[in-house]
Structure formats: structure tokens, C-alpha cells
Amino acid sequence: MSLARPARGRVGGAVVRFVAAATGRPTIGDPGIGVDVSAWRALAVFRALTLLYAVIVNLADLRQVAHPGWCLATLGVMVAWTGFASYAYTKPAWREGRLLPVADMAVTILTIVATLLVETAARIATGELTVPTVWGAAAPLAWAIRWRLAGGMAGACCIAVANFAVDRGHPTRATVHSLILVFLAGAVIGYVIRLAERAEGVLAEAVRLQAATSERERLSREIHDGVLQVLALLRRRGAELGGDVPELARLATEQEAALRALISSGPPVERVDGLVDLRELLASPSRSPHIHLASPATPVLLPAASAQQLAAAVGEALHNVKHHVGAEADAWILVESTPDNVVVTVRDDGPGIPPERLAAAEAEGRLGVAQSIVGRLRDLGGKALINSAPGEGTEVELHVPR
């Protein structure tokens, strides 16, 4: 009876220690270890410490109990099970199965119910502790680690039923109090494990991304130092020789341009704030050796949706150049960024459109692609200007407000 108070305190302290161990440094420092491995280790420590506590409490109380022999026998089972469980839970195949946690719970329930053999009904009714005391919380905590929140709750229920049986359906205040703590511990551990597991997933993803990025950088260095130099050389020499060589040189030029664009730009990365770098979006159309991109050295940031629309408009303008001027025609893209807006100009050196034809086409409503560009820009709250004069090429200027 007198030991009931300190016992409650011990449960709380052990839980705090347990949570700290389950979510502590080893996991974050070494993502390879895994959250649950740390948690199982912490559970073994919890089991050993609570066993020590149970042994001390019971031995101190040994003269008062009705059947000291049963008490010692129960303690023996607890010692044996603690040893076995600490070993068994280190085996991933065992702890990830059902048998071990269920056996764990069964043994724990047996040791709790054994209190009926050890103590008299009278002493139990006055709030005497069960034989395993807080050691009995290890099994529901194991369930919490194994099956998260639901496991913790179910395990706590099992322990509650065993305790009610010991109290013969009339739980004492001490029992109720301890069970609330077990429920809480089960819930907290289950929840924390799930949370930590999620964090571990995020960390693993970040590590994977970082590895992919550095691998990409390594590849791009290799390609730059080797393949690209040879292709550039082939193009340079090839152009001076006769026969099929100039054609080969032209193919080398195309491959070189494609490879360069490939290594200098990955798929555009959306940043945390939802902005993307327009330059990255425009890098893939500028893979062709006939398309020349001029842009600032620093990122040109736009909301992802606007940037996509703008890039699509640029794509249409480039398609227009190909269609009207020629597949091999050069086109220049200039990206400019001011505090108020982003301006992208697509220019070609083609024959240009006479102003009267432009006006006539507009009047007849058959500007085709140009109209679709204008529409896209209007949707973005911006505008598209088309400047052209015969012999001066055509310029499509796309303005998007920030």
C-alpha cells in the first residue's frame, strides 16, 4: 500500500526516458539505423530497469505476502522472460512477426494474474500492487512499437483486463491510475513511432535527392571533360574536310548541343515557395543548335503556373518560327527580369510580316498561333506584342507581371 505512490512516479519517469530514447539522436544521426531499431533497444532497457524495480519491491514485501513461493516463482518467470525477450526482439524476423508480441503479452498477463496466488484478496482490495508492477507496461509498449497507436491501445486493453481480473471486477484507484498511464504511454509511443517513421521517410527522400543531384553533377563533369570536347573537336575538324564528313560534323553539333542542354538543366525544381526558375523551363527548347537563349545569370522566379504558361507561349512562338521561316532558322530568346515584370522576347531573322498583312490577318481573325499566344498572356494578366517589318525579322514580346 505504502509503495503505491512511488510506483506511479516510476511509470511516468520510465515513459519519459523511453520516449527520449525512441526518438533521440541515434536515429537522426544515422538514418540507416531506423527508428524502430532504436525503439526496440530502448524497450529492452525499459524491461530490464522495471524488472529490477519489481524484484526490489517484491523482495522488500516478501514477509507480508500470503505465498512467498509463488511470488519468487513469478519473479523467476519475469527474469527468464526479460532475458529471452531482450534477445528475441533484436531479431527483425521475430519482432516483425505476431508470435513474439503475442507471447510477450501472454506471459505478462500470466504474471499479473499470478498476483491472485501471491496475495490475499484483502490485501489486493486495499490497493496492493501486482507482482510485475510497471514491468507489465513493457508488453503494451512493444505492441505500440509493433502496431503503432492501435497496437498500443489494444495492448493497454489486455493489461487492463488482466488487472480487473486481479481486482475481481472492482478496480482500486491505484489500478485505474496505473492503467491510465499505460494507455497514455501506449498512445504516445505509438504516435511518436509513426511520426518518427514519417520523418525518417522524408529524410531518406532528401538523402536520395541529394545523391541523385551529386551523381548528376559528377556525370556532367565527366561528360563535359570528355565526350563534349571530342564532339566539339569533331565538328570543328569535320567542317573543313570533304565527303560525308561535314554531314557527320553537323550530326556531332546537334548531339553536342543536346548533351550540353541535358547536363546543364534537369527538370525544373519547384521551390518551397512555389516559384520556379523560368530559365530552367526554357532550357529544354533551347537544346536545338538553332535556338539561342540569353538570360540573366541569376534565377528568374515566377509562380509555377505562370512560368508554365509563359514557357508554353514561348514554345508556340518558336514553333511559328520553324513553320514560317524554316526548320533550320535561327531563333533568339531573351529573358529579362525587372521588379515589376518578366519580359521574354522571341526573335527570328526571317522575312518578317508586312504591317498591312498583320493587320489584315488580325481583322479576319486568323492569326492562328499568334492569337493563342496573345490569349495565354492575357490569362496571365500580361500582354504579347508582335513587332515585324519586311526584312527585319519578327519579334514576339511577352510581358508577364510579377
Add this chain to the structure above:
Amino acid sequence: MSLDEPLRVMVVDDHPMWRDAVARDLEAAGFAVVGTATDGAAAVRIATAVRPDVVVMDLQLPELSGVGATERIVATLPATRVLVLSASGEQTDVLEAVKAGATGYLVKSASVSELVDAVRRTAAGDATFTPGLAGLLLGEYRRLATGGPEPEAGPQLTDRETEVLRLVAKGLTAKQVAARLVLSHRTVQNHVQNAMSKLHVHNRAGLVRYAIEAGLDTDES
């Protein structure tokens, strides 16, 4: 440098095949290739010894980067000009090279005759530029005007310079720009050259200021 003597050129590139090809092309065009180097540190050493008229400089170099080598060569050899010959897509590096004092920039995909022409113009102090470089310059001046802590202290483009750079960035040749703006070819050249050298001067002034401040700090402490 007298008129009958060939121009003295040095080629810096870490890829031997490419370096030799460029050197061969330049010799065939009548230049004297007085030195080659495969890394930035060697480039600075050799340039100091042979004092070439023009250094044809790659930017991705081991030891010391092409930007670092350019900075040192321009600082120690005022008569030597640097022509950057680099792969496209190295945008930041190209801008840094211009700030470090490079006179011109040409992409490696340029033809042999374009390269020969660029070396000749670089030796004369004329800027060689590409639409891509003009785009970088426009971006950099806008960044300085809006992003910096004291924008009014930074270099600024005149309206005409901005106009010229925009046309160059849109792919117009210097000749086409001259025709469109009714200027001489020479004037167009000068506008781009000014835009480049103002950045270099600003960069150098910043470095000097930084060195003085750092020096003063050590004296006080």
C-alpha cells in the same frame, strides 16, 4: 607590338586535344602561339613569363579557375587581353570572367574563322560578344540596380547602352544594330565594350575596397 610581327597568342584549355586543335588553327592563321597551359595556375605563370598579346582562355580549369586566372593576368599584365573561349551554358562563369576583366567571349561552337577574327579584334582591344553575354550583362546591371544594398553606388547603363545590349541579346549582329539605331558600327562596339568594362572597374573597385577594409580591420585588432 609592331605591325609586321605576328600577334603573340597563348591557349589555355585543360583538354589537350582541344587545346592543340585551337593552337594549330591559330598558327595556320598566322599567329605565333607562344605558350599553352592546361590549368589556371600554370596559365598565370606562363603568361607572366611570355607576355602574350592575347590569352585564349577556357573557364573550366583545374587548380585555378579560368575566372581566377583571368583576374590575375589582367591585374599583372595590362597589355595582355583575355578572350574567353568557353562552352555555352556556363553563364555565371562567363559573367564573372567579364567582371574579372576579359575583353571578349566566344562560344566553343564558333567557327575557326570567327575565332581568328575574334583573336585579332581582342588584340586591338575590341570586345567580342554573343547574344548570351548581352543577356547576362543586362541581367547583371538590373540586379545591381535593384538588389544591392546601395544601388546608386553601382555602375549603371545609359539608355543607349541598354538599347544596344537588348538588340544584341535578341541576336542582331553589330551591323544590324548599327543599321536599326542609325549608328556607326564602331559606336555599337563601344557601347557594348563600355557595358563590359564598367562591370570590371566596379568589380576591381569593390575588391580594392574589400582589401582596404580587411587591412584596416587587422591593424585595429
